[in-house]
Amino acid sequence: MSETKASASRRSRAANQKRRTILSAALPLFSQFGLHGTSLERVAESADVSKTNLLYYFPSKEALYIALLEDLLEVWLAPLKAFSAQQDAITAIEHYILLKLTVSRDHPQASKLFCLEMLQGAPLLTHTLNTALKQLVDEKSAIIQGWIDAGQLAPIDPLHLLFTLWATTQHYADFGVQVAAISGKNLDDPVFFQQTFDNVKRIIIRGITC
Amino acid sequence: MSETKASASRRSRAANQKRRTILSAALPLFSQFGLHGTSLERVAESADVSKTNLLYYFPSKEALYIALLEDLLEVWLAPLKAFSAQQDAITAIEHYILLKLTVSRDHPQASKLFCLEMLQGAPLLTHTLNTALKQLVDEKSAIIQGWIDAGQLAPIDPLHLLFTLWATTQHYADFGVQVAAISGKNLDDPVFFQQTFDNVKRIIIRGITC
DNA sequence: GTCTATATGCCGATAGAC
DNA sequence: GTCTATCGGCATATAGAC
Numbered sequence: 001m002s003e004t005k006a007s008a009s010r011r012s013r014a015a016n017q018k019r020r021t022i023l024s025a026a027l028p029l030f031s032q033f034g035l036h037g038t039s040l041e042r043v044a045e046s047a048d049v050s051k052t053n054l055l056y057y058f059p060s061k062e063a064l065y066i067a068l069l070e071d072l073l074e075v076w077l078a079p080l081k082a083f084s085a086q087q088d089a090i091t092a093i094e095h096y097i098l099l100k101l102t103v104s105r106d107h108p109q110a111s112k113l114f115c116l117e118m119l120q121g122a123p124l125l126t127h128t129l130n131t132a133l134k135q136l137v138d139e140k141s142a143i144i145q146g147w148i149d150a151g152q153l154a155p156i157d158p159l160h161l162l163f164t165l166w167a168t169t170q171h172y173a174d175f176g177v178q179v180a181a182i183s184g185k186n187l188d189d190p191v192f193f194q195q196t197f198d199n200v201k202r203i204i205i206r207g208i209t210c
Numbered sequence: 211m212s213e214t215k216a217s218a219s220r221r222s223r224a225a226n227q228k229r230r231t232i233l234s235a236a237l238p239l240f241s242q243f244g245l246h247g248t249s250l251e252r253v254a255e256s257a258d259v260s261k262t263n264l265l266y267y268f269p270s271k272e273a274l275y276i277a278l279l280e281d282l283l284e285v286w287l288a289p290l291k292a293f294s295a296q297q298d299a300i301t302a303i304e305h306y307i308l309l310k311l312t313v314s315r316d317h318p319q320a321s322k323l324f325c326l327e328m329l330q331g332a333p334l335l336t337h338t339l340n341t342a343l344k345q346l347v348d349e350k351s352a353i354i355q356g357w358i359d360a361g362q363l364a365p366i367d368p369l370h371l372l373f374t375l376w377a378t379t380q381h382y383a384d385f386g387v388q389v390a391a392i393s394g395k396n397l398d399d400p401v402f403f404q405q406t407f408d409n410v411k412r413i414i415i416r417g418i419t420c
Numbered sequence: 421g422t423c424t425a426t427a428t429g430c431c432g433a434t435a436g437a438c
Numbered sequence: 439g440t441c442t443a444t445c446g447g448c449a450t451a452t453a454g455a456c
Contacts (some may be wrong), residue, residue: 111377121387129391166381171376
C-alpha cells in the first residue's frame, strides 16, 4: 500500500501536476459558461489531454467542478483572514479594499465562479457558508465592533459594512463587462485601478469615520 | 392579413397571455440554472403547457431566453431612469438606493438573470450595454457632476458612484444566499430591509457629502 | 496511464395528424 | 393551436485493449 501516507504525497508529483493543469483549464470555462454550459470535451482540449484521460483524474464532471470550487475558496477567503485587530481600523479597511480589488483584477474568473455558485443558491457551498465562512465573519465582525466601541468607527452594522466591502470590490470583476462597456476601462489598466481604489476607499472610509 | 396592425395588437390577447405565462415560468429557472442548465421540458411543465406547444410560441430555446432578457431589462433600467436633476442630490440618491433595494427584494430573479448574463460576458446584451445603457449612464453622470460642481456633493467620480450604488444594492439579491447564511435574514424581512437601507444609505451618503 | 470504441441518456427541434 | 411520435445530435461515462 503506497497510498497510506499523508494527503500531500498520496499522488505522484506528475499526477498532481496534471490535476492542476486540468483545473486551470477548467476555471475560465466553468466561470464563463457554468457547469452545464461547459463540456468535458472543451476542458480536455484546453488542458491538452483526452476526454477519457481527464475522467481518469476526475471521476466525473461534477467532481471536477467541486474540486475547482474548493480550490478557489482559498483565494477567496484569504483577504478576509488577513483582517486583523492589530491594525488601526482605517488602515485595516483600506488594506482590505486593496486586497479585494487586487483579487478582482488578478483572479476575476475565481470571483465569477464564486458568484455563479451564489446565484444558483450555492448548492455545493451551503455547508461551507454556514460553518467556515459564518465563523470567520463572526470573528471579523467582532473586531469591527471593537473598533466602533473604541470610537474609531461610526456606529454602523459590521455585517452590512462587510457586505458593502464585498459588493463594491467584487463588482469590478463580476460585472467587468458592464464596467468596460460604460467606462471603456478595466482593472488591468493601472490608472483605472488606482482611480477605482481611490473612489471606493473615499466613499467607504468617509462613510464610516466618525 | 390580420397581422399587419401595430406591434401590440399583432397577436391575439390570449396568445400574448400565454406568452407571458411561459416567460414567467422561465424566469426562475433560467435565473437559477442558466440557459444550458434549464431544459425546455421543465419550463413547459412549470408553465403547464406541452413542450411542442411552447415551441409554437417561441421558435427556439434561445429565442425564449432573449425575449426574457429584453423583458426584464425594463425593470432593470427603470430606477436609473427615475434619477432626476430636479431633486436635491441627497434626496435623489437616497431615493435611488431605496428603489434599487426594492427591486432586489421584489425581483431578485431578474437581478440574478442580469448578473448571470454579465458573468458570461453579456453575449446577448453587448449592444444594449454599449448604446442604451451607455447613453443613460452618460446623462445621469452629467447630473451627478452638476451636483458636484454646485457643491452639493464631494468631488467623487460619478461613474464609480454609480458602480458603488449598483453593487451595494444588487448584492442583496445576487448574493442573497450568502447574506442569508451569514445574517440569517433576507430583504423580505421588513426589519432587515429597513436596517439594510439605513446602513447602505448611511455609508454612501456620508461618503459623498462635503 | 492512455488509448479507441461504444454504451446510454437527454434534449432541442421537426413532421404531420387533427 | 395543440397533439403524438420521432429524428438527430451531443455529452457523460464506461469497457477493454495496450
